[in-house]
Amino acid sequence: MERKFIGAGLFAGLVAGIVSFVFARIFIEPQVAKAIAFEESQSKAEEMAHAAEHAAEQDHHGEVEVFSRTIQENFGAGVGTVVFALAMGAFFAVAFTVLWAYVGRRWPSTDPRAVVGALGLLGFVAAFGVPFFVYPANPPAVGDDATIGERSGSFLIITLVSVIAMIIAVVVALQLRDRIGGLAGATIAGIGYLVVIGVAKELLPEFHEVPAGFPAAVIGDFRVYAIANQVVLWTVLTLVFAAAISAFTRRTEQAAGDLVTAAR
Amino acid sequence: MTQVKAAAPRALAVPDLSALSAALLLTATVLIAALAYYFLGYDQGAVSVFGSDTHVHEFVHDARHFLGFPCH
Ligand SMILES: [Zn+2]
Numbered sequence: 001m002e003r004k005f006i007g008a009g010l011f012a013g014l015v016a017g018i019v020s021f022v023f024a025r026i027f028i029e030p031q032v033a034k035a036i037a038f039e040e041s042q043s044k045a046e047e048m049a050h051a052a053e054h055a056a057e058q059d060h061h062g063e064v065e066v067f068s069r070t071i072q073e074n075f076g077a078g079v080g081t082v083v084f085a086l087a088m089g090a091f092f093a094v095a096f097t098v099l100w101a102y103v104g105r106r107w108p109s110t111d112p113r114a115v116v117g118a119l120g121l122l123g124f125v126a127a128f129g130v131p132f133f134v135y136p137a138n139p140p141a142v143g144d145d146a147t148i149g150e151r152s153g154s155f156l157i158i159t160l161v162s163v164i165a166m167i168i169a170v171v172v173a174l175q176l177r178d179r180i181g182g183l184a185g186a187t188i189a190g191i192g193y194l195v196v197i198g199v200a201k202e203l204l205p206e207f208h209e210v211p212a213g214f215p216a217a218v219i220g221d222f223r224v225y226a227i228a229n230q231v232v233l234w235t236v237l238t239l240v241f242a243a244a245i246s247a248f249t250r251r252t253e254q255a256a257g258d259l260v261t262a263a264r
Numbered sequence: 265m266t267q268v269k270a271a272a273p274r275a276l277a278v279p280d281l282s283a284l285s286a287a288l289l290l291t292a293t294v295l296i297a298a299l300a301y302y303f304l305g306y307d308q309g310a311v312s313v314f315g316s317d318t319h320v321h322e323f324v325h326d327a328r329h330f331l332g333f334p335c336h
Contacts (some may be wrong), residue, residue: 002286024330032329066322073326080327090297094290126269128332137332151334152306226332239315 008244013089017082035139120238
């Protein structure tokens with residue numbers, strides 16, 4: 001069965017990645033283009049200011065493009081988004097397998113699709129929502145090149161802390177369910193998760209690197225669409241995975257029905 | 265025929281390979297997905313497994329921004 005779950009996760013990830021890329025290509029890419037236009041106007045102004053003193057070094061800013069903008073915004077962005085969604089689908093399938101192995105055995109009357117839905121919501125919050133809350137996404141040219149290492153490391157740390165804390169919170173909530181009830185257990189686990197995130201946010205560095213003159217509306221629109229993009233991705237992933245699980249369930253019921261008919 | 269003789273006194277517990285293979289499959293899936301996630305979001309930004317090459321970074325650059333990873 002776990003083989004089927006992973007297949008369902010990869011399929012759901014593929015569909016979610018394609019839908020998410022179409023969304024991002026329509027809504028986010030124009031913001032990226034505006035940010036790059038700002039960046040280029042800045043570096044041109046800088047170049048002209050330096051041109052007099054450093055006439056010989058004029059091609060210093062003429063960075064060699066490895067891939068053209070057209071390839072990056074279409075092919076590269078599409079492949080990247082689908083790879084990300086496939087990875088999330090794979091993680092989703094493993095998490096569901098482990099969760100259902102426990103929940104399905106302990107509370108057999110549970111609808112597996114409710115578990116899928118809860119997992120989708122918690123996955124969205126842990127893997128995207130909280131890291132975004134601590135380090136909001138930015139369009140190109142917002143962010144100092146010198147801090148890219150520190151920013152990447154901090155983002156990875158908050159993502160790992162968030163995902164691991166969420167896994168522990170779910171384990172705690174399930175352990176408490178029979179003792180103090182599902183709602184009380186989930187509340188305690190949720191508070192614990194938020195405390196861990198609050199402490200981590202306090203300990204991690206902050207970055208305020210928006211360049212002077214950068215259009216605020218571009219950052220605002222970019223962030224709103226970045227959130228919407230992940231809502232689309234996780235919703236499609238969850239719904240397709242739930243549909244696949246339903247198909248497996250129906251098939252099992254059908255097989256059981258066939259067995260009963262055959263036995264008669 | 266050999267079944268009677270095979271009732272050996274030294275019985276070794278048979279490992280449950282179906283559970284083991286499930287664990288291996290799940291672990292391998294997590295590792296491969298984590299590798300893909302790392303290459304997409306982090307490699308050649310701050311760290312680079314293949315030296316100073318930037319092909320992966322440049323290729324998926326827009327996807328990194330779309331997905332909320334830190335970038336330039
Ligand atoms: Zn960038």
